[in-house]
Structure formats: structure tokens, C-alpha cells
Amino acid sequence: MFEEEMQNHLSEYLKKEGFEVYSEIRFLEKKIDLIYIKRKQLISIELKVQNWKRALWQAYVNQLFTSKSYVCLWSEVIKNIDKREFEKFGIGVLSIDENSEIKLILDAKTSQYMHLDLLNKLVGKLNDLREN
Amino acid sequence: MPNNTIKKLYFRISNPQKEMGYLREINLQNIGLVVNAHTAIDNPKIIEFIRRNEINFIIDPVTYVFSRSLRKLRKNQTEFTIRRTWDKLLNLYGNDFRDLVKSKVINERDLIPRDFLRNNKWDSVLIDNFVSSVIESQKTFIKDKLVMLKELQKRAGFDIPTKDLTPDFLIAPYFYSSKIPDDWFNLTVAMIHSAIKFKGNFNLYGVLCISNKILNDINLDLVINSYRKLDGILIWISDFKEHKIPGTQLAKLVEVISKLRKEKFKIINFYGGYFSLMLTNNFLDSFVCGVNYGESRNIDTTPARGMRKMVYINTIHKHLIVEHAPRIWLSDSSHLCNCKTCVNLCNESSNFNAYNYSESMQKSEINRVQHFLNTRINELENIKSKNLEEITFLLADDIKKSTNIPSDQVIHLRNWKKVIELISIKNNNRVFHN
Numbered sequence: 053m054f055e056e057e058m059q060n061h062l063s064e065y066l067k068k069e070g071f072e073v074y075s076e077i078r079f080l081e082k083k084i085d086l087i088y089i090k091r092k093q094l095i096s097i098e099l100k101v102q103n104w105k106r107a108l109w110q111a112y113v114n115q116l117f118t119s120k121s122y123v124c125l126w127s128e129v130i131k132n133i134d135k136r137e138f139e140k141f142g143i144g145v146l147s148i149d150e151n152s153e154i155k156l157i158l159d160a161k162t163s164q165y166m167h168l169d170l171l172n173k174l175v176g177k178l179n180d181l182r183e184n
Numbered sequence: 185m186p187n188n189t190i191k192k193l194y195f196r197i198s199n200p201q202k203e204m205g206y207l208r209e210i211n212l213q214n215i216g217l218v219v220n221a222h223t224a225i226d227n228p229k230i231i232e233f234i235r236r237n238e239i240n241f242i243i244d245p246v247t248y249v250f251s252r253s254l255r256k257l258r259k260n261q262t263e264f265t266i267r268r269t270w271d272k273l274l275n276l277y278g279n280d281f282r283d284l285v286k287s288k289v290i291n292e293r294d295l296i297p298r299d300f301l302r303n304n305k306w307d308s309v310l311i312d313n314f315v316s317s318v319i320e321s322q323k324t325f326i327k328d329k330l331v332m333l334k335e336l337q338k339r340a341g342f343d344i345p346t347k348d349l350t351p352d353f354l355i356a357p358y359f360y361s362s363k364i365p366d367d368w369f370n371l372t373v374a375m376i377h378s379a380i381k382f383k384g385n386f387n388l389y390g391v392l393c394i395s396n397k398i399l400n401d402i403n404l405d406l407v408i409n410s411y412r413k414l415d416g417i418l419i420w421i422s423d424f425k426e427h428k429i430p431g432t433q434l435a436k437l438v439e440v441i442s443k444l445r446k447e448k449f450k451i452i453n454f455y456g457g458y459f460s461l462m463l464t465n466n467f468l469d470s471f472v473c474g475v476n477y478g479e480s481r482n483i484d485t486t487p488a489r490g491m492r493k494m495v496y497i498n499t500i501h502k503h504l505i506v507e508h509a510p511r512i513w514l515s516d517s518s519h520l521c522n523c524k525t526c527v528n529l530c531n532e533s534s535n536f537n538a539y540n541y542s543e544s545m546q547k548s549e550i551n552r553v554q555h556f557l558n559t560r561i562n563e564l565e566n567i568k569s570k571n572l573e574e575i576t577f578l579l580a581d582d583i584k585k586s587t588n589i590p591s592d593q594v595i596h597l598r599n600w601k602k603v604i605e606l607i608s609i610k611n612n613n614r615v616f617h618n
Contacts, residue, residue, distance in 0.1 A: 080507035081492055105592035112590050113508045137590060165514045167539060 058099050059085060061152040062124055074178055080170075084114060086124075087178070093119040094174065095160075097146065101126045104133045111143045115163040117170040122146055122160050130157060186350050186386040190416075190450065191216035191240050192464050193564050194472040195557065200227040203475040206553040207233070209525075215561065216240035216352060218472050222249075222273045224325060231326055235349060242351045243322040244454075246273075247375075248393055251359035251368055252484055254289050264290050278317035280310050297359075297367035306374045315378040318357045323386065325351065353415065354383055358391035360422065360483045364403050373410040380413050387415035391454065393483070396421050396429075399436050408447050416450030416469070423482040426459040427502055427596040434459060434603045441467045455481045458501035459600050461563055462575050466611075473560065476553055477503045495545050496556040498523070499585050500594050501563070506552065510542035515588045523558035525551055572608035576601055 059075055063086060066073045071088040086097040096118040100107035107123040114121040121142075125133065127149035135158060138145050144160025196218040197203050207217075219230055221243050234241050249270075255261065257270045266274065266289060274282040288295050300307055326349045356379035361369040376390045390411050394402070399421060411417055419441070426434065441451050445467065453460040456471035457479030464471065473479050477494055494503040497512060498521045504512070512519050520526065520541060529544050529551065530536045544551055567575065579601040586594040 081505045082507070105590070108590050109508075109592055113511050116511050116514070134591075140587075141590065165511055167510060167514070167542070169539075169543070 055085075055099050055101055058101070058124060058126070058148050061148060062086060062097065062099070062146075062154060065152075065154055074181055077174075077177065077181070079117070079174055079177060082110065082113065087118065087174075094171070094178075095120045095122065097122045097124050099124045100129075102129060104129055108137060108141070108143060112141055115142070115165045116167045117174045119162055119166070120144060120160040121163060124148055124154075127155075186384075187240065187352050188385075188387045189240070190352050190452070190470050192470050193461070193560065194218045194240075194242065194452075194470060195475045195560075196220075196244075196472050196478060197223060197230065197475055198478065199476065200230050202549075203553075204229060204233055206475060206550060206557065209554055210557045211561065212237060212239050214564075216242065216470075218242050218244055219325075220244045220246050221276070221321065222246055222269045225272045225276065226269050235326060238349065240352050241325075241349070242353060242355065243325050245318045245322065245355055245357055247277075247318060247357040248360050248391075248483065250285055250295050252294070254285065254294050257285075257289060264292075276317060276321045278313045281314040281317070284310070297371045300371055300374075306371070308378070311374055311378050312381070315357055315375050316382045319354055319379055319382040322351055322354050323384070350386070353387040353389050354379070355418065356388060356390045356414070358393050360393045360395075361398075362395045363398050364394065365406060369410075376411065376414060387450075389416040389418055389450070389452070390414045391418045391420055393420045393454075394422065395483075396424050396433070399424075399433060399440070402440065404440060404443050408444065411449070412447075414449065416452060417444055418452045418454040418472075420454035420481070423480060424455070425480045426457045426600075431599045431603050431606075434599065435606060438463065438467055438603065438607050455479060458563065459603075461560075462567060462579075462600070462604060464564070465567060465570060465575075466572060475557065477556060479503075493546070493549070493552070495552045496559055498559045498563075499582055500589065500597060501582070502593075502596065503556075504593075506546050509545065510538065512589055513538045513542055516585070518585055521555060521559060523555055523562055525554040525558050572604055572611060576604050576608060579604065 066088045073088045077084045085099045096114040098107045098110040111121040111123045122144035124146040127147040130147045142161030145157040147155045194216040257266045259265050357375040359368040450469040453471040460471035493506040495506045495509045499519045
């Protein structure tokens with residue numbers, strides 16, 4: 053499964069659950085794979101088929117402007133990850149398999165590192181996307 | 185009289201208009217500058233800056249450029265005219281060489297080592313003419329401009345005493361080798377032999393400019409014999425990123441440096457970062473890094489303008505995209521820097537915190553660059569007089585401080601520590617593991 057397929061499945065799933073979903077949001081010097089809004093809180097998800105360490109770093113940075121930050125990995129990769137690294141930084145882990153089944157492996161903790169200016173900027177960006 | 189002393193750290197200027205402004209606030213007493221020959225020609229302000237501040241300097245003749253794709257020298261891909269800067273440099277490097285390069289540009293062909301042959305031997309007239317011009321241009325880099333300056337001052341009716349500054353050493357023309365020996369290596373050696381004739385009282389260095397793929401099986405005996413008469417060697421391994429390269433490659437670099445040093449060469453890493461800095465007490469005589477974070481360089485990459493904004497994180501000795509850095513600063517204030525620039529930033533704000541700090545760094549390039557320059561100078565000062573064992577302790581400290589950063593981003597610190605421990609053991613220094 054490719055990252056794009058994973059993104060489509062996850063996005064569809066979240067929409068069916070009733071959340072407002074945004075994908076591929078260009079923000080600052082990066083691209084956030086998915087953001088959804090749950091009870092007025094922004095939650096980000098970084099998707100990776102293989103490179104869980106890269107996903108961890110991206111999710112770590114996302115904690116600056118989203119309340120919770122997840123990575124979603126290809127189910128085959130889950131056995132390779134160092135779960136303690138994710139626990140240490142409060143980053144959640146989801147997995148997705150070839151049947152598009154999504155599992156919660158580790159719940160994310162609320163970010164302690166929110167930067168209000170960045171959050172405002174991101175909300176502005178999402179508002180623009182909504183209007184377009 | 186030539187200077188012939190070298191500094192432990194040189195900053196390379198690649199964008200003079202901007203970078204000279206950054207350097208003005210920096211204490212450059214113990215630092216030297218590397219100025220690329222083509223950059224220097226078009227920027228007389230560099231000369232004035234070096235002269236006024238009496239800064240140690242060397243001129244990189246950048247001759248490797250002519251051994252790569254000559255298309256890069258053209259104004260654009262549809263015209264055969266050479267860009268003004270390169271044209272000026274070619275004029276400086278002698279008529280024969282200039283005409284040779286220009287003819288290749290017109291014929292849409294790159295230069296090859298065979299172009300320097302006559303009757304199956306190196307064309308000594310062409311080589312001597314080129315080499316003497318390259319060497320002479322370094323010797324008179326400041327002097328020529330001073331003559332003009334003195335003349336202007338005379339006309340204006342005042343006279344400022346001007347010291348005749350010379351480079352710390354001369355650099356023989358050099359080309360890039362994808363293996364040793366190849367034709368470009370042999371030509372570089374021929375140029376070195378020619379350069380010895382023209383060096384006068386100056387120390388002469390050669391550049392070992394090679395592919396990172398050949399580091400493991402480099403024929404060092406050949407290098408040593410070919411470079412024997414030089415005072416020192418500048419090592420440039422293309423695209424050698426100290427943060428990303430495996431420990432085995434770093435260890436190999438140290439081995440190469442040690443062997444060359446045993447042969448009494450002075451050794452300078454032409455593109456290096458904190459790993460090179462750690463080697464300056466025991467292995468390297470000096471290293472060069474960019475004013476604006478150039479710690480490695482691919483032979484064919486031209487530094488891009490308007491690239492991503494980066495900031496140096498002093499505790500992990502690495503540049504990060506500036507927008508990513510606040511997550512580190514916010515998670516642990518011990519990652520905030522206390523260099524002169526950062527202390528000033530802190531004092532300027534009545535309500536200083538990691539958020540304000542992040543903002544200042546994001547908004548101001550001058551803050552980011554001056555923070556890097558001051559930090560690099562402080563890093564050199566911190567490492568001064570430390571042996572390998574003490575350096576591993578410093579790295580262990582840095583690793584300890586970095587527990588709040590994903591390990592993927594600090595893996596280089598562990599890598600470096602392992603390599604330094606290994607070479608420390610090899611040097612019979614006892615290392616205590618943390």
C-alpha cells in the first residue's frame with residue numbers, strides 16, 4: 053500500500069465518523085498529511101509506509117500547533133517501531149493494513165508545546181481551505 | 185613577507201553581500217576567512233573588510249569548476265557567452281587557459297585532462313602559464329587592490345597606513361577525482377609540481393578533492409608521494425555530511441588524516457562541521473565551514489539562494505529547519521543558547537521566553553547566522569586543550585541533554601561518540617564510558 057492510498061482510506065474513515073478532515077496541508081516549511089477536528093481540537097496525523105522515525109519527527113513538530121499528534125504506519129512496520137520513543141513524546145500510533153483496517157496502537161497525549169501564534173495561523177489556513 | 189600561520193577555524197564566504205554584514209558583529213580575532221576567487225573578483229568590499237580588520241584569509245582558486253560541466257559557466261543554455269564572474273576569473277588565469285576553456289564552451293564540450301597534453305606529455309607551457317597566474321592572483325589578491333586604494337587616497341589628499349596583507353598560504357590548482365589515480369588526479373599533481381616553482385616564500389597547500397565513494401580504498405601512498413613537497417593538504421570529500429555518514433566512514437576519514445599527518449603535512453578539512461571541530465586538537469590542523477551553514481559540499485552543487493531557513497541548535501550541533509526548532513526549545517530550556525547574539529536577544533525582551541526566542545530566530549536571518557557564528561567560535565573555545573577522552577565526555581553530556589528529542593535527530597551524536605572513543609582507544613587513551 054502506498055502513502056496516498058493510506059491517506060485516502062484514513063480520510064474516508066474519519067469523514068464517515070463525522071469529523072471535518074483536511075489533507076496535505078502546506079504549513080510553514082512542511083506538509084501535514086492529515087488534520088481532523090474533534091470537539092474543536094485540531095488533531096494531526098503523519099502517514100508513512102516505511103520510515104517510522106521520520107514520521108515520529110514530523111509528529112513531534114506537529115505538537116507545536118495541534119492538540120494531539122499521531123502517526124499512521126503500514127501494519128507490517130508496526131513490529132519494527134520503538135514504542136517507548138512514541139510514549140516518551142506522547143505521540144499516538146495508528147496502523148492500517150491491506151484490508152484498510154485501521155487500529156489504534158497507542159493513544160496520543162495532549163500536547164504541552166502548543167504555540168498559540170502557530171495555532172492561529174493554522175486555523176486561518178484551514179478557514180481559507182474551507183472557504184475555497 | 186608571507187604570513188604562513190594558520191587558524192583553527194576558517195569561515196567560507198559564498199554570498200559576500202549578505203555575509204559580510206553578518207561578520208561585522210563577530211569577533212574574528214582567532215578566525216580566518218576563505219574567499220572563493222570568483223567571488224573575490226566581483227566584491228572589492230571583501231578586500232576592504234579583510235584589510236580594515238586585518239583578518240587572516242586564504243583564496244580558494246576554485247579551479248575544479250573547469251573540470252566539471254562547462255555549461256554551468258554559460259550565461260544561459262542558449263548562449264555561448266560565459267557569465268561575467270567566470271569570464272573575469274578566466275582572464276585572471278592566463279590567456280592560454282582562458283582561450284582553451286572558451287573554445288570548449290563554444291564547441292559545447294567539457295574540458296578533459298587530454299586538453300593539457302602536447303605530444304603525449306603534459307604541456308608544460310600551458311600548465312606553467314595557468315599555474316603561475318593562479319598562484320600570482322592569490323599572492324596579490326589584496327596587494328593589487330591596495331595599490332588602487334593608495335592611489336585614490338593620494339588623490340584625495342590623505343593617506344591611511346595600509347598593511348600589506350597576504351594569504352595564510354597558497355593553494356595549488358586542483359580538480360576533482362572520482363578515483364585515485366585518474367587523469368584529473370595526475371593533472372592536479374602536475375599542477376602541484378608546477379606550483380612549487382612559483383610559490384616563493386609562501387607555504388603551498390594542495391587539495392585532495394575526491395568522491396566520497398573512494399574514501400575506503402584510497403591509495404594513500406600515491407597521494408603522499410604525489411603531494412610530498414607540499415606544506416599541507418586541504419581535504420574535500422564531495423558530499424561528506426558528517427551528520428549522516430556512517431561511523432565507519434568517519435573513522436576512515438580520521439585514519440586518512442592521521443596517516444597524512446604522520447608525513448608532516450598540515451591537514452585542513454575544506455568542508456567540515458562539529459565532527460571536524462572535535463578533531464582540531466588531535467588530528468586536524470584546521471577546518472572550514474560556511475558563514476551560512478555550509479558544512480559539506482557536493483562537487484556539482486552550487487549553493488542555492490533562498491533555500492530553507494535553518495537554525496543551528498547548539499546542544500545537538502546541527503542545523504534544523506527553523507520552524508522545527510521551537511519544539512526543541514519549548515520542551516527543554518537548556519537547549520536555548522547563551523551565545524552573545526542570544527543573550528542580547530534575551531536582554532532586549534522584557535518578557536523573554538522560548539516562544540519569543542523562537543519568533544526572533546524565525547524572523548531574523550542575521551540573528552540566526554550570527555548565533556551560528558558565535559556558537560561555532562564558542563564550540564572551538566570549549567574544545568580547546570581537551571583530549572579525546574574529555575571530548576567523549578562532552579558528547580556524553582550532549583546526548584544526556586537530548587533525551588527530549590527523538591533519537592533519529594540525535595543519532596549523529598552517538599555515532600560521533602563511538603568514533604571518538606574508538607580512535608581514543610587506538611591512541612591508547614583510556615576512556616571511561618558513561
